[in-house]
Amino acid sequence: RKEVEQDPGPFNVPEGATVAFNCTYSNSASQSFFWYRQDCRKEPKLLMSVYSSGNEDGRFTAQLNRASQYISLLIRDSKLSDSATYLCVGLSYNTDKLIFGTGTRLQVFP
């Protein structure tokens, strides 16, 4: 089983839609969690950290469920500029290495 697993998509949604991504993780990837955004042929950019109590940043909401070992990202009122790959990431214990999922591709259309 992969340490961090997410649906590769693609998710094709119209502008203004709400879209949710889920990701599951194993024990080794469970110190902290993040969502990164990656545009085509660019580096990953930190979108938001995921806090145990859940957190919101504008149109983006992240949730963590430690009992079920999953993380979610909700994007409300999708914009064309949200089209990208969203990477679910766990920080391992001991080594401080980031463990990435394969990414979920989002395409927002007009």
Added chain:
Amino acid sequence: ETGVTQSPTHLIKTRGQQVTLRCSSQSGHNTVSWYQQALGQGPQFIFQYYREEENGRGNFPPRFSGLQFPNYSSELNVNALELDDSALYLCAVQRGGYNEQFFGPGTRLTVL
């Protein structure tokens, strides 16, 4: 912007050659990690350096090696290049109380 730079941006090598990739940070962060991202995959952890010492290594063979310098810039060296080494190589610096890591733009390596 993250203030993390990498050089070169692109590189083409042939099998068996050696390559050195570089990473530097404007703010001189003392923890730097290197990742390999193959096409269609998430980045994979290669190793991390903290204050010039290797501080954790992923599942990569010894021909992947690194250095960190007193000014906290870093190098990734790969010997005996193989076709499967073709990938985007990313370095990341760590800052913030939540262990957040910020990436440079990457070096795209193609091995022919």
